[in-house]
Each structure stands twice: as structure tokens, then as C-alpha cells.
Amino acid sequence: MPSGCEAHRGAMLHFLDDPGNDPEPRPGTYEYFEDGLLVLNQGKVLAKGPASEWLTKLPSDAKVTCWQDGLIVPGFIDTHVHMPQLGVMASYGTQLLDWLETYTFPHEARFSDGDWARTEARRFTNLLLQHGTTSALVFCTSHPESVNALFEAAEEHGMGLTAGKVMMDRYAPENLKDTTAESYSDSLALLQKWHQRGRQCYAITPRFAATSTPEQLTLAGKLAAEYPDAMVQTHWAENIGEITWVRELFPERTSYLDIYDHYGLLGDHTVLAHGIHINNEDRQRLADTGSSIAFCPTSNTFLGSGLFDFRATRDADVSVGLASDVGGGTSLSMLATMAEAYKVCRLRDQTMTPWQAFYLATLGNARVLHRDEECGNFERGKIADFVVLDHRASPMLAMKEPFINNLSETLFNLMILGDDRAIAATIVASQVRYQRPALPQPDTLPTHSHTQGA
Incomplete structure (x- = not known):
């Protein structure tokens, strides 16, 4: 030696x-x-x-x-978490869409300030480490400053994070919306700066279908095709109200999942957060494309969104990651996340063994994020x-x-x-x-x- x-x-x-x-x-x-x-x-x-x-x-x-x-x-590795939402964690009393309007959007607007973004990014990475999390797939905000701040903080600690700028050109406050063209050019510039720089990786990040125009989703898919080794992350089928709204916005598509499929956003580098209200056809398409679901148990119960069907998803051979989803989630601890995942499974007359839980939080999540040759x-x-x-x-x-x-x-x-x-x-x-x-x-x-x- x-x-x-x-x-x-x-x-x-x-x-x-x-x-x-x-x-x-x-x-x-x-x-x-x-x-x-x-x-x-x-x-x-x-x-x-x-x-x-x-x-x-x-x-x-x-x-x-x-x-x-x-x-x-x-x-521990977290497959879905929001850096700018620490301050809204455990906010009382609403479901997803109202929660975004009431708590999340006002807080995220502050990240246009580079000093604020850097302070919060350091707070976020320090808290991850205090909870035993060494890698994660992270949502930033629509401001490039938030992405730069997070990757800089991760580099200071030697951590391997995957993160991206939120793409959101409609149905959001003016101080959070980007333009369709800017969402592509900003994402491209950040990707070229940070993707595979040391341990950092980039994730193409449309927030969810409702907050992106078809033109923005087209550009997100273009970026995914141009950089197939970058991750793609977004939200999907979390809340009944969300699903109804998305259906109204995209009447030409056969399903919520078909929207992402149509715009070239499915694949083995894609992580869809939640996936609660879905059917076997959805699961089959996920399996066919190699797309993954991030199981977010604490946010799903806290916001009253529903209970993820862990057994059906595994039986369909769909890759599943485990995620805290702070700030809808109520703890950065992957131990607490495992506990809530166990409870969600029990409420569906299923189980999650401790072996499976610890596997998901380590090697399983590393595989979801294509980091298993590096860590896990x-x-x-x-x-x-x-x-x-x-x-x-x-x-x-x-x-x-x-x-x-x-x-x-x-x-x-x-x-x-x-x-x-x-x-x-x-x-x-x-x-x-x-x-x-x-x-x-x-x-x-x-x-x-x-x-x-x-």
C-alpha cells in the first residue's frame, strides 16, 4: 500500500x-x-x-x-430537492398549486440577488452535509445566479451535485419568469460552464409542463438531444389539480407523460419527481425509455398529494429514486425520508424493507443519477x-x-x-x-x- x-x-x-x-x-x-x-x-x-x-x-x-x-x-444521495426552498419548508396549510403561489414563488424571487444566492447555497450545502447527504439532484431558480452559487458552494466542499436553472416562461410572477429564448441560452451557458467540471453535472430543468410554453419545452428537448449525458429533471403527476390543469393546457396530447415524451424529454437521464397519479401505460412507457421516478414521500404526505405506488412501479421495472423534496418535503434527512417512505408503503398495504431503503439512498440513487461509477x-x-x-x-x-x-x-x-x-x-x-x-x-x-x- x-x-x-x-x-x-x-x-x-x-x-x-x-x-x-x-x-x-x-x-x-x-x-x-x-x-x-x-x-x-x-x-x-x-x-x-x-x-x-x-x-x-x-x-x-x-x-x-x-x-x-x-x-x-x-x-446519502438525494434525487430531488430544491435549494431555494429551505425557507418555505414546513409552511402551513395548502396543497401544491396554492403552496407554490403563496410560499415558493415569493421566496425564489430573492435569488436574483447574487449575494443572497451565495449565502443560501452555502447554507444548503452545509445542511446537506449535516444530514449525511453528499450528492443530490437539485432544482435552483430561474436565475442563473442561483445555479452558479450552488455549484460554487459544492466545489468548496468537494461534493458532486447535479443541478439546473428552472425554465419557466408562463404562469409565474414576472420576477421569476424567463423568456423562451433566454431559458435556452441561459441553460446552455450554464451547462457549458459547469457540466462535468470536476464532480459537477448539469440538469435541464423545466419546472413542470404547466409553467412552460410548447416553445420552451421544444427548446428543452433540443438541449437534451444536444447533450444526452446531461440529466433532465422536472415534476410530473403530483397533484390532481395540477394534472387537470396540465390536461387543459395540452389538449392535443394523450396524457401528462405524453407531453414530455412528445418534446423529447424522456430517456435514461430523466428523473420525474412524484409520479403518484399514473397508470400501467405510463409505467410501461417509463420502463421503455429508461426514465426514472423520484419518490418524494414527505412532500407527498405533507401537501396531501397522494400515496406513491412503490410496488407497482418496481413491478413494471421502472427505476425509482428516493428524495427529500425539500421544501415541500419536511426534512433534508434521508433517514426521515426512508421512514416516511415506509409509512406510505404501509398505507398501500406494501412495505419497504430497511435493506431496500438504504440501498435506494446510496447505490440505488447513484444509479438513477448516473453517478454509480463515481460513488454509491x-x-x-x-x-x-x-x-x-x-x-x-x-x-x-x-x-x-x-x-x-x-x-x-x-x-x-x-x-x-x-x-x-x-x-x-x-x-x-x-x-x-x-x-x-x-x-x-x-x-x-x-x-x-x-x-x-x-
Whole structure:
């Protein structure tokens, strides 16, 4: 091993493939080391496995950080979240369309101010890290300043974000609307500046069909055809009122999904947020085109939009990501998002196992965002993004600890009872970017020089 490498020791879990949604995960889909060692070099994973096997192979100058009672997992990934909506999170009392008019649009208008945008972008990325999220697919606003600010903040932390300027040329306040031509030229300029610059990627971002003219959707599809490796993100079939309105605006199209299909916005780089009120024909078309749905459980319940059919979507072989959807969503925590996803499934007489939930929040979401060659698990050569979870972090988690019988129960407790308090540390490209204050000191472990996670 090269001189200067470092290692992190503790219980370690990562996924190699989709574990399925049965109580027992499919064989060979995950690796768990009760006492594991994650070896890093120059910001990437060099090796992983049992500590007893790898400690003796470390060079004498290797620094070993020990996380006693910590569970090391890949950094969480969020497939749909709004950077400019932190300030409207948990706003009372309306469904989607009224919520946009009452809370979202006035707040987003402030992002034409570059200083405000930079302050909020830093706040947003810091909060992601405090909640264990290291990568995300992000909506900005219609102002290029918001996109530049977010990518600049992500670069400061070494994070890999995918984001885009909202394209919105109708049915919005004048201080938020762009023009049809500007939406294309601004998006193109931002894409050419940021797409695949370091870890940053661009997403073509029409807000949703109602707020884009046919001409703007045509240009969005043109941009997607010109840059097929860029992501496409938008909203779809979230709310009954929204669906009715969109149907009135596009009477010539056979369905809501057909609008996006017609304008060339479906494909394996497309993520459609929500997809609640859909049918089997929609699911088949998603599967045929490789398009993904971002399952946004906390916003779907908070805004009263409906209950996503997780089983039917998986059975149709549609790719599903898990997403916080802040600010309609009520927490940036992917643990809290897992909990709400479980509840949504139970209300549909379905389930989501902890194995499936943790897979979705890590490797599954990396696959949705086409980042799985970069991150999502601990395979050799991947960027060392990971989170240390403390399964005794809150009084309730600590109370449950004596009753845990296996790893599945540990994961389930974390996803149902966990929140930002359970994030002991967040590491991005091997750099500690967040560490919870006053972590209990781990025991000293005998081998090589080492530091303690504190």
C-alpha cells in the first residue's frame, strides 16, 4: 500500500446491487463487516474488508480513525430537492398549486440577488452535509445566479451535485419568469460552464409542463438531444389539480407523460419527481425509455398529494429514486425520508424493507443519477464519500439498542427513529466536512498510529 494512505475503522455496510424488497436481501447484493476497515488514498477507496485482514497491510505512517459503535455507510444521495426552498419548508396549510403561489414563488424571487444566492447555497450545502447527504439532484431558480452559487458552494466542499436553472416562461410572477429564448441560452451557458467540471453535472430543468410554453419545452428537448449525458429533471403527476390543469393546457396530447415524451424529454437521464397519479401505460412507457421516478414521500404526505405506488412501479421495472423534496418535503434527512417512505408503503398495504431503503439512498440513487461509477458504494477506485451513523444518537435510539438482534433491526431503527442527530460525521472525498459536536470518545485500539473520531 502507498505511503500516506488513511483508514477508517468501524462496522461497515455497502451494497453491490439491488437487494430486492423481501425481508432477506438477495445473496451477494451487500457486504457487511462487523469490524471493518475502509482504506483511502488520494480521496478514493483503495480497499475495504475486515479490519483483522487489512490493518496488518497498512504502511506504518497510515492514520487510522476508529469509530466505535459507528456504522460506516456510503454518503446519502438525494434525487430531488430544491435549494431555494429551505425557507418555505414546513409552511402551513395548502396543497401544491396554492403552496407554490403563496410560499415558493415569493421566496425564489430573492435569488436574483447574487449575494443572497451565495449565502443560501452555502447554507444548503452545509445542511446537506449535516444530514449525511453528499450528492443530490437539485432544482435552483430561474436565475442563473442561483445555479452558479450552488455549484460554487459544492466545489468548496468537494461534493458532486447535479443541478439546473428552472425554465419557466408562463404562469409565474414576472420576477421569476424567463423568456423562451433566454431559458435556452441561459441553460446552455450554464451547462457549458459547469457540466462535468470536476464532480459537477448539469440538469435541464423545466419546472413542470404547466409553467412552460410548447416553445420552451421544444427548446428543452433540443438541449437534451444536444447533450444526452446531461440529466433532465422536472415534476410530473403530483397533484390532481395540477394534472387537470396540465390536461387543459395540452389538449392535443394523450396524457401528462405524453407531453414530455412528445418534446423529447424522456430517456435514461430523466428523473420525474412524484409520479403518484399514473397508470400501467405510463409505467410501461417509463420502463421503455429508461426514465426514472423520484419518490418524494414527505412532500407527498405533507401537501396531501397522494400515496406513491412503490410496488407497482418496481413491478413494471421502472427505476425509482428516493428524495427529500425539500421544501415541500419536511426534512433534508434521508433517514426521515426512508421512514416516511415506509409509512406510505404501509398505507398501500406494501412495505419497504430497511435493506431496500438504504440501498435506494446510496447505490440505488447513484444509479438513477448516473453517478454509480463515481460513488454509491465502497468499490475500489470510487470517491470516498461516506457517513458514520450513530445508532445510539438519540434517547429513543439508545433505548432500543438493548433489544436489537441483528443488522436489519439496527437499520430499521435508524430509518424510523433516526434524524440528523444520528449523523456522527460526513466525509466527502476522504475529507471530514461535518462532524457532530461532542461525539463520545471511542476506545483506543492497538495497532499503528491512529486518531479517534471525536
